[in-house]
Amino acid sequence: MNMRDLSSAKPLLQVDDLRVSLPTARGWAPALRGVSWRMERGQTVGLIGESGSGKSLTALALMGLLPERARVSGSIMLQGQELVGLPEPQLCQLRGARMAMVFQEPMTALNPLHPIWKQIAEPLRLHQHMSASDAKARALQLLERVQLPRARERLDAYPHELSGGQRQRVMISIALACSPDLLIADEPTTALDVTVQKEVLSLIKQLVHEDGMGLMLISHDLGLMQDQVDRVMVMYGGAVVESAATPDLFAHRAHPYTRGLFAARPRLGLARGTRLTTIPGSVPELMDFPAGCAFADRCSLAVDECRQTPPQAQSMASHGAGEMPHVVSCPRWRLP
């Protein structure tokens, strides 16, 4: 029995009550307020929310890339290994090897001074101690795997010689270099043209499927989640307000915030000049969250109680049973 068989008995990722506070001029601001979930190998999870909801911070917390002064509590178990409080050298061994990340901006996430094969070779040389020539050969395989056209010629290209979509393919090949168990993609297509977005997403989907990795896809684009992930978690104000299997969520959106997100979605076929629905207000400053539900001030269903007591997560028994329960953190979700 090898290492991987042993570790596969444990869930790929188990996050319990993850809390992160960031120092601000006005004191410690709670940026993540108790996030929990678990996922297995081969599962894909989407994290959705608007700017400031804590989705990118969650990704950074998983990678151990939070600012040094951030306070973290709770637990992140990667195949049974606790990551919270793990010393930096050990984290370095995990990053890029067992968990990897694709960044939002392919234009700036590659070093302009190095040819791309060197950047793909970096994790290989670091974690698998490959020689330069082996790593270059492997880099070519990886580039072919992410379907970069004319990969062989592109090995020695510099980032500025590639388009945005091509660079994002390079970023993906870097993330995949050491066959990680967990891939985190933080808005991997936001900076790309719409036509390229689809290609990159289906590439990620295919690669995740082939390797049986776990995928955490972060986005603010609902439509993109629909055919991309098994499960969606909706984040607001540093907490998960609703989580369900993707078809479930699209069929029965329960939390007022989720409903707002769906209503605000532009759709084809709307009459010209129709104003899109918006959610009134904006995400409050971290320091200004109400004691109760973070969304209370923008919610049309809110009553005084919502502002005072934090909402409890409750399962919607009606559907989404078993593996992926439909959970919503709102006592008033039954109201229309």
Next chain:
Amino acid sequence: MPNKNAVWQRALRHPSFVAGGAMVLLMVLCAVLSLFWSPYPVGDIDIPNKLASPSAAHWLGTDSLGRDIGSLLLVGSQNSLLVGFIAVGIGLGVGVPLGLLASARRGWVEEVIMRASDFTFAFPALLSAIMLTAIYGPGLVVSIVAIGIFNIPVFARISRGAANAVWARDYTAAARAAGKGPLAITLAHVLPNIASVLIVQATIQFAIAILAEAALSYLGLGTQPPQPSWGRMLNEAQSQMFQAPMLAVYPGAAIALAVLGLNLLGDGLRDVLDPRLARQR
């Protein structure tokens, strides 16, 4: 900046780079030439021929001891280059690692390094150099070290500032996500990306070092006789200001040209190496 040919083409079309580069090249050639040959040995004292006007034998005339001014200028350039190289080398060698360390570690390490830099910076460099020579006695080595010490905070500050900007870029975050440690990222990503800033600053500090050495030697605290130095030539010329004003003009012009050339070169390099400016051209 990857395409080296493009950089060269841009450089050769840049007027300050070409003018500054030519002046600096001339100075370096003079120094190299003087290692092997000078019209007269600089130690040759020829009192009967003192303060001679320019002639076929002495192109630039002779000084108050009858030494050939042209030879003194040639050999003096060695001194200026030596001071520049070592002083800038001390600044780069100590200041850049400190700045990179501050940038990579942040927190109290950065505070300590930067406040120490501010502290050193707060002293007027030339006065402190005079103080050092007062303690350790005048001489070339002491003046080089004194000038070098005051280059340290300059390079520490500039490399920390530039490195912080690189650390904020996504590719360092991506390198961290790939499992690289801070030292490896500093060497592979940060240093190459701040090299152009450092090169530009180095040329400017080189000019400042030459000027500082000339000032110290002029005050009699730098290079000691018989080693010729442009600053000392100025000092010696001072007493003959009214009999032979040209004695002060030659070394003064040499210093001015060297400093001007280095500054032009630095300006040119800044434009040539800055990728943002390059795109506008």
